[in-house]
């Protein structure tokens with residue numbers, strides 16, 4: 146078939162998702178595999194959210210409410226914001242895409258860390274904009290270097306904290322300095338997909354900017370701590386004038402009804418949230434100790450995953466773990482051929498991963 150595809154679309158790298166358990170079982174005949182590759186909630190979904198989804202099903206012959214009035218109000222109250230500061234998305238991916246659709250023109254520059262979450266580059270290139278990559282410094286977003294790359298063409302800067310795939314964070318003062326230095330017309334997007342897991346005191350918070358003044362947009366999600374990745378729901382926190390623009394490009398029914406109801410119920414499930422945080426924090430501490438006991442360099446993490454170095458081709462270790470039914474994330478595509486990322490699982494999954502890794506490494 147002869148297709149006439151614009152060169153900027155052909156330049157888009159394909160998104161590489163974590164390997165699904167079903168695929169591994171199909172390909173290698175491994176049974177009972179575990180997936181610690183996509184930073185999902187090891188407890189499953191909130192039971193209150195599941196019940197809310199069931200109840201919502203009788204109403205799915207109708208379109209969901211555009212804009213998610215009830216959920217937006219509830220979120221705003223929870224976050225201490227106004228509903229005018231919140232835009233819901235079909236995952237926070239959807240907010241990233243809306244930002245690009247609304248604000249980027251061809252040849253505009255978008256500053257992002259190398260490596261970082263792939264969607265930033267994908268949406269920038271889709272809009273015909275030019276990604277400007279700034280290497281991490283000591284595995285952290287280098288906000289000073291990012292400020293140094295701002296030109297008259299810069300429209301957007303993506304900062305991800307806690308950072309995927311390293312688990313590192315930037316500090317509140319660093320974000321403030323960058324936001325203060327930006328010329329008018331540049332949006333600072335602070336991707337906070339993992340913020341609920343942060344234990345450090347000086348982490349930035351996009352809510353500080355929702356009142357306006359500085360053009361900062363926060364991205365958050367129900368996919369991680371709330372356990373709703375499969376329903377696809379996230380949101381953006383932003384000054385009201387930015388939200389007003391995003392609503393112009395938003396698909397009218399971008400968040401489905403079961404997802405809206407599940408998210409509202411999950412917000413009320415304090416017990417589930419508490420159990421998730423306790424499990425993840427204990428899992429982070431256990432895995433950090435276990436990886437270091439295997440003599441592996443393992444970065445401290447503020448998130449629900451760990452980034453560690455195996456000091457040999459990590460793809461081989463990844464494959465050997467697959468043979469043992471353990472799926473982690475190889476990071477050669479992120480520029481780290483000797484590193485792996487593992488998501489925190491349930492205690493027995495974490496132990497199985499450590500045991501398999503020790504065996505593969507011959508320790």
Ligand SMILES: Cc1ncc(COP(=O)(O)O)c(C=O)c1O
Nearest residue numbers: 236237238262309338366368379
């Ligand atoms: C840094 C980062 N941002 C955004 C997302 C997308 O999350 P969502 O499921 O809300 O689209 C992810 C998902 O893994 C992520 O790691």
